[in-house]
Amino acid sequence: MTSVWDLPDFDDHEVVHFVHDRISGLSAIIALHSTALGPGAGGTRFWHYAHREHAVTDALRLSRGMSYKNAMAGLPMGGGKAVILADENGTKTPEMLAAFGDAIEGLGGRYVTAEDVGITDADMVAVSQRTRYVSGLPVSDASSAGGDPGPFTSHGVYLGVKAAVAEGLKTDSVRDVRIAIQGVGSVGSGLARLLTADGAKLVLADVNNDRAAALAEELGAEHVASDAIMGVDADVFSPNALGAILDEKTIPGLKPKIIAGGANNQLAKAEHAQLLHRQGIVYAPDYVINAGGIISVALEYLAQRDGEPCSREQVMERVGRIPERLKAIWQESAERDMPAANVADAMAQKRIGRA
Template identity: 65%
Template sequence: MAFWTEADFDEHERVEVVHDRASGLTAIIALHSTHLGPAAGGTRFWHYADPDAAMRDALRLSRGMSYKNAMAGLPMGGGKAVVLLDEKSTKTADMLAAFGDAVDALGGAYVTAEDVGASEADMVAIHARTPHVCGLPAEDGSVGGDPGPFTAMGIYHGIRAAVAYKLDKDSVAGVHVALQGCGSVGGGVARLLAKEGAQLTVADVDEDRAKTLAREVGGKAVAADQIMATSCDVFSPNALGAILDEAGVARLDCRIVAGGANNQIARPEHGAQLHARGILYAPDYVINAGGIINVSLEYLCRQHREPCDINEVRKRIAQIPDRLMAIWQESDETGRSSDVVADAMARELIGRG
């Protein structure tokens, strides 16, 4: 199938399929918009049983990055890359070098960073071939590095805002949050919520990781296939996306959905289903912008040879609740679902309103 006939093709400015025979690299780099600046978004290293799924991921994720960066007030466009791994998830130094060359060949139109399956060490290797990389190692208290903790910080702020808006509570103390995914982001969110006294139920495909996190935060671990049906105040998806399909929405037993996974809503009609059920939804690319705020400021400061201030990162992340509140208020006033409201706002910002 030609990528421009995909349902998720949205006037993308550029889609590159990269194949390097010598290293075995096969990758897709999708640039959705450079209206506000260079297209910024991480690289996902993943085994796709179906190559069409890799293209759909690249198209959806890059569009999401356009919206995310615009709504976060960053002078960056939206892009994303996926590297197609084999069944053993083989990733070599030669593949990283070839991918760095592919990014460099775009002349700064695309700026990459960590995503699923990528590490700071991978970014260092790619940076050896191109300057158009962010998320490089940083000392404690510095801008840059692993975006996960900053993403978690934004989601925590967003959950607090959702609890205030929907439940009329000024704290998450005693609020039951069911978290799907216990990795860098989900684990970070759980720890921040636990400090404030939230009641936590957690799940992960790695059951041992879920049990370990549950012990640490004083919560309960359940099987990965049970977490969406857990009766709770807030369901927080922090793993892979497209979980909110017709069956997923029907399983929910919560009043709020607020988490860091990208592209949580499988298709537009599923956002309408959430809205019809009276479930408050925090658009993913708004609530999970903390990581890209951190690494984008790292990149911009490095490009302009200016000092980076970690307090500026924290200040911008703390603005996430205000953006969510504006979306929810317009949703209530117009009757449109929050995902539709957010998309309209984002498209206006990138000149596609």
């Protein structure tokens, strides 16, 4: 395998920690991009990668995204991410989670983890038996911060979609706005329900076609095959599955003039931001619009660490600031004739001292 230092997505990461536990069979990667603002915070992804190099790339890109996400959300947290390499059967055992918890504890607080794709809050409870550096744990009091961060991510993306519609379509309502949603897992399904309540016209797709069909029936929406969603004639395309979907092949064929969704690393390469800009597409940088979950996770962790209460209301207030950050990015993008993604990157880099 090529040296980590030579990979295109290596961006002066502080630590790339390779974990292997022979007894449990755990193989994982913990990447810390920057701890300039605080401990690296970011969820753990449980995924089967066809090649281990892909797992390394994922960890590098996701951890860098978390640095930017936390900085833009105004959180005193750095950027980190973990990926657990699943086998083809998705085998996940208590022993693996225990070994993973030990690996996090061994970093001495430089990394704080939570749920991500393939990981549940129950898994995080298991990990928390071996390390204190875990957030997103279930709470008994519904008014307190904590629990599954997915709904907070959905709510932030919902607010971001509305802001993007206001920017691109010059309307404060999403009623009758046609929105194509790619991925209806935890975040995408929550987003779909919120938009349906506002009268939006949805087209849904997911790699699990039955899941998309069931949600479409529930909401009175359309659904299409997962490989057809990017060709749908809509006002908004909302990617909420895995990343690297926007590239030189897919961008020219996009019919929507707005892209706003919760998927991480939507651009296959940084230079693809310029293609969106040239096509006049209003783009909501992913790590800005999808920050709701990490806002919840970070405030929960900081409250526990400092012994101070933090309510769900406080979390929602912070999530509610996502549209104002997007508007500032779009304003500067227009003033400087610069892609929104590049504007956001420059803002984030300045905040973590890497301008």
